[in-house]
Amino acid sequence: MRRLLSLLLLQLVACQPLPHPFAEDVPPPRSPALSPRDSAGIVVAAITGAPEHVAEVLAAALRDAEIPASTAGTGNRGSFRLMASARAAPAAGDRASIALDWELRAADGKVLGHGSAAVEAPAEAWRRGDEAVAHAIADKAALAIARLVQDDPPRAAAIAEPLLAVRAVVGAPGDGGPALTRAMDYALRRVHVALAEKAGDKESFVLTGKVALSPAEAGRQQVTVSWALLRPDGGEIGRVDQQNAVPAGSLDGPWGDIAFAVASAAAPGVAALIEKAKAVADGAS
Numbered sequence: 001m002r003r004l005l006s007l008l009l010l011q012l013v014a015c016q017p018l019p020h021p022f023a024e025d026v027p028p029p030r031s032p033a034l035s036p037r038d039s040a041g042i043v044v045a046a047i048t049g050a051p052e053h054v055a056e057v058l059a060a061a062l063r064d065a066e067i068p069a070s071t072a073g074t075g076n077r078g079s080f081r082l083m084a085s086a087r088a089a090p091a092a093g094d095r096a097s098i099a100l101d102w103e104l105r106a107a108d109g110k111v112l113g114h115g116s117a118a119v120e121a122p123a124e125a126w127r128r129g130d131e132a133v134a135h136a137i138a139d140k141a142a143l144a145i146a147r148l149v150q151d152d153p154p155r156a157a158a159i160a161e162p163l164l165a166v167r168a169v170v171g172a173p174g175d176g177g178p179a180l181t182r183a184m185d186y187a188l189r190r191v192h193v194a195l196a197e198k199a200g201d202k203e204s205f206v207l208t209g210k211v212a213l214s215p216a217e218a219g220r221q222q223v224t225v226s227w228a229l230l231r232p233d234g235g236e237i238g239r240v241d242q243q244n245a246v247p248a249g250s251l252d253g254p255w256g257d258i259a260f261a262v263a264s265a266a267a268p269g270v271a272a273l274i275e276k277a278k279a280v281a282d283g284a285s
Contacts, residue, residue: 041068042080042149047100050086051129054138058084058100061135061142064179065186066260067149080112080149081105084141088126096123100137104148113148117141143186162204164188164274165196169209172251176211179255180225183263184209190264191271205237205274206230216248223251227266229273237277240269 044059046052055071062069069082084102091097098121103114117140121133166188169180184207188195196203207229214222224243230236242262251258 041070042082042104042145044069044071044082045084046071048085049088050084050100051126051134053129054086054100054134055084057131057134058082058138058141061138062145064182064254064256064259065142065146066257067142067146079107081107082145086137088123090123091120094123095120096126098126098133098137100141102141102145104145113145115141115144115148117144139182143182146186147189162274162278163194163196163202164205164207164270165203167206167208169211172211172255173213174251174253174255176251176255176259179259180209180211180262183259184227184267187260187263187267188270191267193267193271193274203232205277206232207270213251219248220245221248225262225266227270229270229277238273240266240273242266 042059042062044055044062047055047058059069059071082102082104084100086098086100088096088098097118099116099118101114101116104112106112117137119133119136119140121130121136125133166181166185169177169184171177172180185195188207207227210226210228212224212226222243222245224241226242227240228236229238229240242265
């Protein structure tokens with residue numbers, strides 16, 4: 001997995017060239033920007049009111065967000081402690097509204113932050129510990145927890161408006177589709193791109209992502225990740241393309257660090273395209 005990170009190359013393809021490349025924008029694995037401030041990690045306690053495995057699903061979601069986390073043992077003297085409880089309330093039909101309330105504490109017991117993540121799902125699926133439901137609520141909680149413990153990066157693009165809608169990434173093997181979509185959402189927020197949060201938000205731009213892999217040859221495959229920035233009517237503004245050769249089959253399972261690295265490298269380019277499009281629009285008005 002670590003070896004794959006070093007294989008990523010980045011090209012920027014836009015209507016007009018931008019003044020700098022982004023090939024070196026990928027933070028190195030386990031860098032301070034990707035870890036809790038004291039690099040001590042998070043110990044996730046058993047979650048009250050949830051199936052037993054949900055705590056490990058939450059720990060895995062944190063690891064996907066580059067936060068060292070586990071459910072085993074007590075960590076070390078500097079480890080953060082994550083306490084959580086789940087509750088389910090009846091919703092329409094046979095569905096339930098499921099909420100995961102969490103609180104993050106420092107090793108000395110000081111409360112660092114708290115929050116709640118909620119999803120709606122079939123009540124029976126939650127009771128029997130359905131993996132999809134567990135991952136849905138864990139991913140939401142992990143995103144908020146990651147923001148809490150990671151340091152803010154330097155401001156790369158100060159964009160309060162317009163709104164960008166991120167579409168689901170298509171064509172990726174393994175869990176690359178949801179992993180890349182989630183990672184890009186997070187990476188764009190870290191470069192201060194304002195995102196459309198819900199249906200009905202009036203987006204000014206749309207970002208699509210597509211992954212393509214060549215057939216295996218001599219034990220390797222060419223992988224291309226293409227991000228297209230579009231106007232709401234579908235007109236293309238520009239693209240950020242990433243490509244290189246990787247060991248054949250290496251992306252067929254969990255993407256983990258790879259998804260975060262790809263998104264972290266591409267997000268500044270997307271932000272720059274938006275800024276350029278804004279400048280062109282302002283000049284024409």
